[in-house]
Amino acid sequence: MSGDFFPYHPLKLRLFLLGSCLVALGLTVWAVAGFAQSQSPREILRAGLSFGLCAAMGVGFFRFRPRKEWGVRVTPLSVLVSRPRAGLIEVPWSAVKEVRRLGDKRDTLALWLREEQRVLVPAHLFARRSDFEALAKAIEERMPPPRYDA
Numbered sequence: 001m002s003g004d005f006f007p008y009h010p011l012k013l014r015l016f017l018l019g020s021c022l023v024a025l026g027l028t029v030w031a032v033a034g035f036a037q038s039q040s041p042r043e044i045l046r047a048g049l050s051f052g053l054c055a056a057m058g059v060g061f062f063r064f065r066p067r068k069e070w071g072v073r074v075t076p077l078s079v080l081v082s083r084p085r086a087g088l089i090e091v092p093w094s095a096v097k098e099v100r101r102l103g104d105k106r107d108t109l110a111l112w113l114r115e116e117q118r119v120l121v122p123a124h125l126f127a128r129r130s131d132f133e134a135l136a137k138a139i140e141e142r143m144p145p146p147r148y149d150a
Contacts, residue, residue, distance in 0.1 A: 003075030006135040008082065009066045009127035017061040024054035064125075072121060074138045079111065081119055091119055099143055101136070109136050 031047035
């Protein structure tokens with residue numbers, strides 16, 4: 001495959017998920033210790049919920065790890081966007097109607113398609129803001145000129 005490749009490496013997101021997982025694990029240990037002391041069903045319920053939260057954060061930490069070919073590839077014919085759950089989406093340039101930045105910090109790149117659909121690429125999936133800005137610049141440069149109909 002040719003074209004510019006912008007890999008995902010959500011370091012800040014993964015650190016947040018890891019920290020949250022450790023906090024939830026601490027809550028689980030605390031709840032299990034409380035259950036061992038009081039034998040209250042409320043404590044075992046709290047332990048189960050906090051362990052479930054810990055497991056969810058661990059799964060998120062694992063799912064957002066950097067992988068080969070996981071990111072956005074801008075080619076002369078299309079944009080290939082890797083999604084965390086849905087796999088790879090190929091968006092041909094002919095289907096792109098408009099490119100916009102969304103959010104208060106303009107930290108989400110939205111590709112609006114002709115079928116009134118959109119593909120979102122958030123900045124938190126990249127290691128640095130400069131990587132996201134380089135992707136946005138590459139996409140905006142390759143956007144086809146607008147067609148003006150009478």
